[in-house]
Amino acid sequence: MIMTSGLSKTFPNGAEAVRGVDLTVEEGEIVALLGPNGAGKTTIMRMLTTLLRPTAGTATVAGCDLLADPRGVRGRIGYVSQGGGIGPAEPVGEELELHALLYGMRPAQARERVAETLERFGLTHLAGLPGGALSGGQRRRFDLAFGLVHGPSLLFLDEPTTGLDPQSRADLWDHLRRLRRERGLTVLLTTHYLDEADALADRLVVVDHGAVIAEGTPAEVKGDAATLDEAFLALTGRSLREAA
Amino acid sequence: MKGMKGMKDVSGMSGVVRETWLVFRHATRAALRQKAGLVFGALQPLLYLVLFGPLFTAVGTWEVLVPGLLAQLGLFSAGLAGFGIVFDVRSGALERLRVTPAHRAALLLGRVLGSSLTLLLQSAALVAVGYAFGLRAPLPGVLAGLVLMALLGVGLAALSNAIALTMNPDLFAPVMSTVVVPLTLLSGAFLPMSMAPAWLDALSRATPFRYAVEAVRDLFAGRYLTPTVGVGVAVTVVLAAVCAVAGTRVFNRVNA
Numbered sequence: 001m002i003m004t005s006g007l008s009k010t011f012p013n014g015a016e017a018v019r020g021v022d023l024t025v026e027e028g029e030i031v032a033l034l035g036p037n038g039a040g041k042t043t044i045m046r047m048l049t050t051l052l053r054p055t056a057g058t059a060t061v062a063g064c065d066l067l068a069d070p071r072g073v074r075g076r077i078g079y080v081s082q083g084g085g086i087g088p089a090e091p092v093g094e095e096l097e098l099h100a101l102l103y104g105m106r107p108a109q110a111r112e113r114v115a116e117t118l119e120r121f122g123l124t125h126l127a128g129l130p131g132g133a134l135s136g137g138q139r140r141r142f143d144l145a146f147g148l149v150h151g152p153s154l155l156f157l158d159e160p161t162t163g164l165d166p167q168s169r170a171d172l173w174d175h176l177r178r179l180r181r182e183r184g185l186t187v188l189l190t191t192h193y194l195d196e197a198d199a200l201a202d203r204l205v206v207v208d209h210g211a212v213i214a215e216g217t218p219a220e221v222k223g224d225a226a227t228l229d230e231a232f233l234a235l236t237g238r239s240l241r242e243a244a
Numbered sequence: 245m246k247g248m249k250g251m252k253d254v255s256g257m258s259g260v261v262r263e264t265w266l267v268f269r270h271a272t273r274a275a276l277r278q279k280a281g282l283v284f285g286a287l288q289p290l291l292y293l294v295l296f297g298p299l300f301t302a303v304g305t306w307e308v309l310v311p312g313l314l315a316q317l318g319l320f321s322a323g324l325a326g327f328g329i330v331f332d333v334r335s336g337a338l339e340r341l342r343v344t345p346a347h348r349a350a351l352l353l354g355r356v357l358g359s360s361l362t363l364l365l366q367s368a369a370l371v372a373v374g375y376a377f378g379l380r381a382p383l384p385g386v387l388a389g390l391v392l393m394a395l396l397g398v399g400l401a402a403l404s405n406a407i408a409l410t411m412n413p414d415l416f417a418p419v420m421s422t423v424v425v426p427l428t429l430l431s432g433a434f435l436p437m438s439m440a441p442a443w444l445d446a447l448s449r450a451t452p453f454r455y456a457v458e459a460v461r462d463l464f465a466g467r468y469l470t471p472t473v474g475v476g477v478a479v480t481v482v483l484a485a486v487c488a489v490a491g492t493r494v495f496n497r498v499n500a
Contacts, residue, residue, distance in 0.1 A: 049343055050343070051339065051342060051343065071345045072345075074343055074344060074345040075345040077343070078343075079343045081336055081339055081340070083335075083336045084336055084340075085335060085336035085337045085338075085339055085340030085341075086335065086336075086337065087331065087332060087335040087337045088335065089274070089277075089278070090274055094270070094273070095270075095337075098266060098267075098270045099340070099341075099344060101266050102263060102266060102267075102341065102344040102345070102346040103344055103345065104259075104345070131335075146340055150344075
């Protein structure tokens with residue numbers, strides 16, 4: 001579903017945010033990019049979602065070449081950014097419908113898909129509200145709805161539960177597990193929460209200073225360490241929590 | 245760029261037009277919901293009409309003043325149109341749209357056409373109030389003048405969006421609201437530039453808005469096929485086209 005080779009990003013100011021990342025994500029997998037803030041996780045996500053052009057390397061995302069066919073990629077993926085994308089003033093349901101239409105759906109089909117998606121996330125009664133009237137957990141569920149309204153086979157989630165209360169986090173994890181089970185959705189997410197990676201991901205890719213430093217199942221990455229945090233400490237010489 | 249395999253209707257020219265329409269419709273709905281914004285955007289020229297117009301018409305005519313106030317309105321309303329995109333960048337709404345397969349040009353043009361429609365509504369209201377005060381311009385001239393102003397609005401709004409995307413967002417509103425003041429004055433909005441000393445007249449000729457104002461004055465006077473109208477239309481069309489292309493390029497570049 002995702003295959004990158006030597007993916008790199010050097011910003012004009014010379015900062016090497018991502019350095020030669022080789023990443024493979026199979027269909028139906030939930031993979032977590034784990035690392036402290038500033039490790040390059042978001043830059044990787046932004047490159048894979050066509051928002052940022054890599055300075056080196058190649059990638060195939062959802063069957064399309066990232067550099068040659070960015071629109072092909074966009075049509076097949078969903079992306080939920082760290083902050084989401086819900087403005088304060090507009091009724092969220094209307095925004096969601098615009099989104100569906102921009103993916104090329106006919107009006108009737110778009111309305112149907114919007115209704116279905118709202119229903120799935122328990123948001124139907126909130127669709128008429130402006131973004132500013134929603135709670136953090138509700139906003140995050142709407143963010144997910146934006147990422148999924150067009151039925152993509154691959155979803156990118158950048159720190160999906162940062163700032164959410166425990167109940168909303170557990171709720172969001174359930175949604176993701178259910179989507180994978182029911183639709184075979186592939187998910188690449190970033191997180192600096194170890195429990196999130198442990199609970200949700202089939203596989204972890206540990207990133208630090210723009211490069212992959214370890215990968216495998218949560219158990220493999222942990223190795224002999226008692227916790228992921230200890231494993232991270234052993235890998236990088238610093239604590240994930242401190243770094244984050 | 246390759247077409248989309250899995251989805252119909254989103255590639256090619258018809259795709260751009262459809263997407264522009266969708267974004268335009270959405271932006272217009274949002275603008276109409278913000279009734280206070282619509283009114284406040286037009287308030288300044290309206291105050292000039294009400295509080296300065298009666299003085300002006302002691303020496304001039306409403307047919308000379310109202311086109312000038314339309315230019316002032318255009319510069320303020322469309323010139324500050326980019327303010328909206330600052331919010332959408334901050335809230336992430338713009339990025340959310342950029343991950344859809346919609347053409348970049350459509351995301352900008354839909355927005356810009358929305359701003360232009362807002363300007364058209366405000367302009368029509370200004371003309372209507374003008375009529376109440378004594379403006380007596382022929383309907384075809386008024387309609388042609390409004391179309392010209394709406395076109396100017398397209399160019400200005402595109403430019404404004406491009407500037408908003410490239411400059412420090414905190415500076416955008418203060419800088420732009422300052423920049424439009426000399427541009428309004430130099431367009432001869434309040435008094436015809438034919439009364440100006442030579443240096444001011446020359447400076448005014450270097451700004452594009454003067455030509456539009458003079459063309460609309462001719463149109464409001466019922467003179468349709470004058471060289472002034474021709475020059476005004478030509479300058480406005482070129483300005484709108486250049487600004488739209490420049491705006492789209494900046495938009496594409498910023499959004500890689």
